[in-house]
Amino acid sequence: MTTIYQLIGRFMLRYWLARYRRQIQAAAGVGAVFLAAAGYLIATRQPPEG
Numbered sequence: 001m002t003t004i005y006q007l008i009g010r011f012m013l014r015y016w017l018a019r020y021r022r023q024i025q026a027a028a029g030v031g032a033v034f035l036a037a038a039g040y041l042i043a044t045r046q047p048p049e050g
Contacts, residue, residue: 017024
């Protein structure tokens with residue numbers, strides 16, 4: 001029975017990846033830009049004086 005559920009899960013994953021590939025890529029791109037911007041802001045912040 002577990003094998004059937006695994007096969008259904010794999011099929012559904014491939015189906016959703018094929019159907020929403022552009023949206024997933026766009027969201028990943030936005031996340032990468034946000035992560036790079038946050039890293040830049042953290043790296044260039046001024047340390048507190050004292």
